């Protein structure tokens with residue numbers, strides 16, 4: 001692994017790639033350098049955590065896209081009503097992303113109940129003018145399916161292994 005120190009010295013170090021983080025010393029200045037290994041860090045996560053991370057990333061992406069679409073809609077007077085609605089809901093979603101974690105029993109029911117709200121979203125966006133919004137509803141629908149398919153992940157690893 002090639003490492004460049006802040007002193008400008010570049011050197012080669014053989015690091016154990018199976019651990020998430022290793023500490024090496026710069027041969028030139030002796031500074032302690034922490035080398036993060038992203039692959040190993042991801043491998044260190046349990047399968048449940050990987051699922052939760054993926055859902056979280058999807059929620060963040062979707063929430064931000066809704067925010068952008070909503071903001072654009074607000075400026076196009078014709079779609080302003082849908083815009084306001086989309087912006088408010090995007091903010092609510094982005095604020096609740098932190099709740100998506102392994103071991104939170106509320107995650108799966110929340111996604112299960114989301115069916116109705118997704119249909120409402122699609123209708124609001126069709127009626128009030130927001131074709132892009134409809135495409136995002138489709139994406140949210142996919143995320144919902146993914147959560148329900150992987151529902152054991154949110155029960156926590158201990159519960160998931162106990163169920164086996």
Ligand SMILES: [Zn+2]
Nearest residue numbers: 005007026029
């Ligand atoms: Zn150095």
